[in-house]
Amino acid sequence: MRTGLVLPEKLGKQIDCILVELYRKTAAECVLLADITGQLIDAEGKTQGIDPGLVAALAAGDVAAMAELTRQIGEENPQGSFLHEGEKKSIYLFNVADSFILIVIFQADIPVGLMRLFVRRAAERLHPLTAEFEDVMGAPRQVSNTAFSTTLAQELDRVFEGL
Amino acid sequence: MFINWKSREINLKIVYYGPALSGKTTNLEYIHLKTNPCMRGELVSLKTRGDRTLYFDFLQLELGQIAGLKPRFNLYTVPGQVCYAKSRELVLQGADGVVFVADSQQQRLEDNLQMMRMMETNLQALGHSLRTMPLVLQCNKRDLPNAAPVSTMRQQLGFNGAPCFESVATKGAGVFNTLKAVINLVVSHAQRKL
Numbered sequence: 001m002r003t004g005l006v007l008p009e010k011l012g013k014q015i016d017c018i019l020v021e022l023y024r025k026t027a028a029e030c031v032l033l034a035d036i037t038g039q040l041i042d043a044e045g046k047t048q049g050i051d052p053g054l055v056a057a058l059a060a061g062d063v064a065a066m067a068e069l070t071r072q073i074g075e076e077n078p079q080g081s082f083l084h085e086g087e088k089k090s091i092y093l094f095n096v097a098d099s100f101i102l103i104v105i106f107q108a109d110i111p112v113g114l115m116r117l118f119v120r121r122a123a124e125r126l127h128p129l130t131a132e133f134e135d136v137m138g139a140p141r142q143v144s145n146t147a148f149s150t151t152l153a154q155e156l157d158r159v160f161e162g163l
Numbered sequence: 164m165f166i167n168w169k170s171r172e173i174n175l176k177i178v179y180y181g182p183a184l185s186g187k188t189t190n191l192e193y194i195h196l197k198t199n200p201c202m203r204g205e206l207v208s209l210k211t212r213g214d215r216t217l218y219f220d221f222l223q224l225e226l227g228q229i230a231g232l233k234p235r236f237n238l239y240t241v242p243g244q245v246c247y248a249k250s251r252e253l254v255l256q257g258a259d260g261v262v263f264v265a266d267s268q269q270q271r272l273e274d275n276l277q278m279m280r281m282m283e284t285n286l287q288a289l290g291h292s293l294r295t296m297p298l299v300l301q302c303n304k305r306d307l308p309n310a311a312p313v314s315t316m317r318q319q320l321g322f323n324g325a326p327c328f329e330s331v332a333t334k335g336a337g338v339f340n341t342l343k344a345v346i347n348l349v350v351s352h353a354q355r356k357l
Contacts, residue, residue: 004164004259004353012169037257038221038237039165039174051204053223057237058207061218064253148230149350155226156343163197163339 005035006134012042014129019044022104022122026115029089032103033096033126036060041100050105059093059103081119083112092116096123097130164259164353172233175349176257180282181264182274183215183243186303186332190264191222191238193335194342202226216242219254236346243278252285260297260349262341264332265320267302267310272319279320293322297348300327301341306334 007015015033023031023045030045034056043052066082081094086108092115094102102123106115165174179187188208195206204223211217220240225233239258241251255261263282265275283293300322302313317327326344330337 004166006166007168009169012167016169035165035257037176038239039176039257041165041167051223053235053237054204054207054221057219057221057223057239061209061253064256065218065250068249068253148232149347149354151230152226152234152350153343153347155229156346159199159202159226160339160343163335 005039005041007041008132008134011129011132015042015126016044018122018125018129022102022118026104026106026118027110028104028106028115030105032056032059032105034059034101034103036063036099036101045105055103055105056101059101063093063095063101081116085112090115092119094119094123096126100126100130102126164257170233171231172235173353174235174237175259175346175353176237176239177260177262177345177349178255178258179238179240179262179264180251180255180278181241181243181301181303182266182271182278183245185243185264185266185271185275186330187240187243187264188216188220189332190262190301190303190330190338190341191220191240193332193338194224194238195222197335197339198224215244216240217247218242218250234350245277248281248285251281252288255282255285256289258296259353260299260345262299262301262345263320263322264301264303265316267304267313267316268307269309269311272311272316275316276319297345297352298322298325299341299345299348300325301330301337302327303330303332303337305329305336306331 019031019042030047032043032052033041038057038060040053040056084091088108090106090108092104096102179190181187202225206222208220209218222238224236239254241254286292286296302316328337328341332338
């Protein structure tokens with residue numbers, strides 16, 4: 001079992017390009033990529049006024065609940081996409097390679113059909129890239145162990161002092 | 164755990180697990196209340212109308228730049244009611260560490276034990292175990308007159324060697340000690356992988 005994800009810099013840039021293109025072509029407010037455990041991987045567009053980390057966590061919860069719900073009604077491969085059409089803004093969640101979620105927030109006057117088309121295409125391009133994420137166990141060391149943990153412990157004491 | 168080398172962010176997921184009404188949400192509420200707003204996000208609770216956790220509570224903490232990295236801690240609670248077993252497993256997915264919030268009242272000891280066994284089952288389903296998952300035990304509600312001795316709770320729950328903290332989450336006692344302990348434990352565990 002995978003113990004954690006590592007996004008190498010080069011792969012991060014490739015994912016950035018796909019999200020930026022999707023954001024521009026659809027005129028979406030913003031485009032996010034999260035994994036199914038709720039970790040935010042990347043965000044493009046206007047994220048002011050929303051908390052991308054929170055959106056990622058809630059989207060993962062939604063997708064997990066919906067997957068379980070569809071399994072309950074006998075779907076063998078519960079996956080796919082979920083759309084909320086709001087009065088002003090809509091949100092579209094799309095499964096990528098079973099382990100990732102593409103999240104698009106867009107103005108409600110943008111045609112949903114167009115959105116579905118471009119999101120599906122972006123997901124197809126993201127699919128092979130998701131296999132290139134590294135497992136934490138196999139990733140090269142890029143951080144000094146003692147410096148990080150010592151400084152973190154000191155910072156925790158400072159931040160939470162007296163609480 | 165998710166590490167983004169482009170933005171030099173390390174995201175770690177910590178789950179507060181425990182029986183119903185043991186104080187998991189209260190822990191997050193107190194952390195949210197007392198932490199500098201520029202270092203934390205919104206506390207979001209997916210609750211029933213009766214104010215019970217339906218799916219999870221979520222709070223994100225950011226400690227700024229540390230040794231050239233930006234650690235971010237995503238704190239979740241699970242719903243404690245027995246019927247939400249599947250939801251607990253879903254929330255536990257991808258967890259880097261767990262705080263088990265036990266209710267110290269004598270009459271809740273059996274509930275703690277039952278929930279601990281469920282957690283063990285959840286962890287096994289996700290390829291982990293109590294031995295491999297960084298774990299902190301929090302014995303909450305220590306201010307109540309019928310609180311069981313901590314030694315009894317530790318022994319009964321069988322968290323061998325796991326750090327243990329007494330708390331009164333409604334007043335904040337022990338909440339940040341627990342949080343610091345689980346963060347340090349999770350980070351040292353993550354570094355062994357890095």
